[in-house]
Amino acid sequence: MIEVKNLTKRYGQHVAVDSVSFTVNEGEILGFLGPNGAGKSTTMNIITGYISATEGTVKINGIDILEQPEEAKKHIGYLPEFPPLYMDMTVQEYLDFVFAIKKVDPKLKKKQMDNILDVVKIGDVRGRLIKNLSKGYKQRVGLAQALVGAPSVLILDEPTVGLDPKQIIEIRSLIKELGKKHTIILSSHILPEVSAVCERVIIINKGKLVASDTPENLSKRLGETSKMTLRVAAPEKQVIKVIKEIPGVKYVEAQGVYEPDTIDVLVEAEEDIDIRRSLFHALSRAQYPILQMKSMDMTLEDIFLQVITEEKEVS
Amino acid sequence: MLAVYKRELRAYFSSATGFVFMGFFLLIAGFFFARINLFRASPNYNAVLGEITFIFLIVVPILTMRLMSEEVRQKTDQLLLTSPLKLSDIVLGKYFAAVTVFLMTLAVTCLYPIILSFFGKLAVWEIVGGYIGFFLLGSSFISIGLFISSLTDNQVIAAVATFTALILIWVLDSLIQALPTSQASGIVFAAILVAAAALFVYYTTRNIYVSVGVAVVGVAIFVAIYLFVGSGFFEGFIGRAFKWFSLLDRYSDFRLGLLSLSPIVYYITFSSAFLFLTVRTLEKKRWS
Numbered sequence: 001m002i003e004v005k006n007l008t009k010r011y012g013q014h015v016a017v018d019s020v021s022f023t024v025n026e027g028e029i030l031g032f033l034g035p036n037g038a039g040k041s042t043t044m045n046i047i048t049g050y051i052s053a054t055e056g057t058v059k060i061n062g063i064d065i066l067e068q069p070e071e072a073k074k075h076i077g078y079l080p081e082f083p084p085l086y087m088d089m090t091v092q093e094y095l096d097f098v099f100a101i102k103k104v105d106p107k108l109k110k111k112q113m114d115n116i117l118d119v120v121k122i123g124d125v126r127g128r129l130i131k132n133l134s135k136g137y138k139q140r141v142g143l144a145q146a147l148v149g150a151p152s153v154l155i156l157d158e159p160t161v162g163l164d165p166k167q168i169i170e171i172r173s174l175i176k177e178l179g180k181k182h183t184i185i186l187s188s189h190i191l192p193e194v195s196a197v198c199e200r201v202i203i204i205n206k207g208k209l210v211a212s213d214t215p216e217n218l219s220k221r222l223g224e225t226s227k228m229t230l231r232v233a234a235p236e237k238q239v240i241k242v243i244k245e246i247p248g249v250k251y252v253e254a255q256g257v258y259e260p261d262t263i264d265v266l267v268e269a270e271e272d273i274d275i276r277r278s279l280f281h282a283l284s285r286a287q288y289p290i291l292q293m294k295s296m297d298m299t300l301e302d303i304f305l306q307v308i309t310e311e312k313e314v315s
Numbered sequence: 316m317l318a319v320y321k322r323e324l325r326a327y328f329s330s331a332t333g334f335v336f337m338g339f340f341l342l343i344a345g346f347f348f349a350r351i352n353l354f355r356a357s358p359n360y361n362a363v364l365g366e367i368t369f370i371f372l373i374v375v376p377i378l379t380m381r382l383m384s385e386e387v388r389q390k391t392d393q394l395l396l397t398s399p400l401k402l403s404d405i406v407l408g409k410y411f412a413a414v415t416v417f418l419m420t421l422a423v424t425c426l427y428p429i430i431l432s433f434f435g436k437l438a439v440w441e442i443v444g445g446y447i448g449f450f451l452l453g454s455s456f457i458s459i460g461l462f463i464s465s466l467t468d469n470q471v472i473a474a475v476a477t478f479t480a481l482i483l484i485w486v487l488d489s490l491i492q493a494l495p496t497s498q499a500s501g502i503v504f505a506a507i508l509v510a511a512a513a514l515f516v517y518y519t520t521r522n523i524y525v526s527v528g529v530a531v532v533g534v535a536i537f538v539a540i541y542l543f544v545g546s547g548f549f550e551g552f553i554g555r556a557f558k559w560f561s562l563l564d565r566y567s568d569f570r571l572g573l574l575s576l577s578p579i580v581y582y583i584t585f586s587s588a589f590l591f592l593t594v595r596t597l598e599k600k601r602w603s
Contacts, residue, residue: 084394100318
């Protein structure tokens with residue numbers, strides 16, 4: 001369990017993280033979302049004890065990272081943005097070193113080592129120098145490093161950056177698998193990743209927490225404006241004129257011709273009004289057949305953009 | 316600590332660094348051994364150790380430049396600092412690894428006195444004393460290099476800065492003679508020292524009261540010295556203050572084969588001070 005309270009980090013005048021608070025419960029995967037430079041990595045560096053906060057507290061399983069750093073750090077596995085690898089070591093040597101500095105009981109080492117090599121699938125490269133590995137394998141060795149010592153909390157900073165699509169899918173399913181046993185914070189600026197893996201999302205922008213909810217709830221909460229696209233077999237001007245006259249329509253825009261003798265239009269309704277029926281009746285009365293009607297769901301991308309432009313702070 | 320030590324030691328020999336250090340050291344040492352002992356048929360081995368102290372200027376930066384700076388550049392410091400290791404474990408592990416490489420090199424040079432011993436009777440304990448001094452001197456220089464390496468993430472800057480610092484220590488003795496010795500200059504220097512200490516405290520703690528306190532205590536100490544020890548204390552004060560930093564001055568006893576406690580304690584204290592500063596530097600980076 002991770003408890004972050006009023007976390008603030010100032011670099012001189014610049015505020016990198018501005019009183020951020022959140023809790024991650026046992027066995028939860030939290031997505032940590034934000035544009036580049038929003039303060040994601042800084043927050044993660046503070047949680048793992050790499051740098052200190054200007055104000056605020058971080059507790060890992062109830063242990064304060066500042067007051068008992070050595071004890072708290074035993075519970076954390078951290079994969080930073082750039083995996084911290086020694087290029088002059090082989091994978092095996094490197095993992096041995098990590099086992100030693102994480103003070104893992106030597107009796108447990110053999111079993112854990114086999115388990116980790118198996119989970120992240122790097123058994124076949126264990127004898128190779130890290131500098132000769134591909135980016136994807138380096139990332140996996142970084143992940144393996146975070147798993148050493150079976151920490152209950154995993155902090156993963158953009159774990160899929162620089163991987164090819166196949167590897168991304170593999171790492172994602174791996175994280176999902178790990179989420180069954182570990183408490184995970186996963187940062188990303190790639191949204192599908194977060195909606196695919198995380199149970200809860202927090203969005204951070206310019207150091208401030210701007211949203212915190214499940215991906216579904218976020219879509220629901222922010223996706224209320226009902227937009228839809230229509231394909232109508234009629235000339236553009238007439239269609240727009242007809243639709244404009246329907247009560248409850250807020251906005252109409254032609255989107256172009258995608259099929260001969262038809263026109264695609266985007267229609268936005270007033271909030272809480274379902275205009276699909278009146279749309280159908282109005283167009284059929286004018287003898288303009290509707291070939292297609294599709295409501296536009298807000299993706300996490302839209303929500304993200306909306307949230308960070310609104311700059312509304314959640315309390 | 317042991318894990319960091321082992322890793323660091325392995326890193327020296329998995330790259331060229333360890334071999335370059337040993338090779339260069341042994342080349343120069345061998346040259347001087349041949350010139351002083353073999354060609355002149357002299358049994359005075361301590362003269363060789365005394366002559367070759369200048370190697371430290373060149374080889375210590377090679378040994379220490381990457382110790383901390385490479386960690387920061389490779390971002391592996393994130394691994395070390397987020398592991399349950401103490402900062403002092405990290406610093407000591409690295410320091411001892413560098414010292415070990417140095418010690419291994421010294422062990423090879425032990426061949427030279429053994430060669431000499433075939434040709435006559437050697438003053439064994441004198442040589443042992445000389446080695447102890449040589450080792451302590453080198454270890455002190457390594458601690459300076461380690462400290463400087465913790466200040467930058469660039470190996471080249473670390474190497475050049477270490478080289479410069481060692482040169483300054485080298486010429487310290489001749490600099491001291493050029494320093495003013497008057498009482499007034501001594502008092503001014505004391506004032507500068509107090510101001511520097513107060514400023515240092517202010518910049519590390521950002522607490523104006525503590526730094527004013529340090530300044531007041533500092534002034535009080537010097538006033539007390541002036542009143543009770545006498546104004547003579549400030550004559551040549553600058554020179555004496557700088558002489559305290561002269562690592563080479565204290566090596567001269569060892570060179571003669573004398574083994575006294577005070578320089579040994581001095582060298583160990585000197586290294587400890589720089590190791591402590593290294594730990595503080597790492598600590599401070601996390602807070603700024």
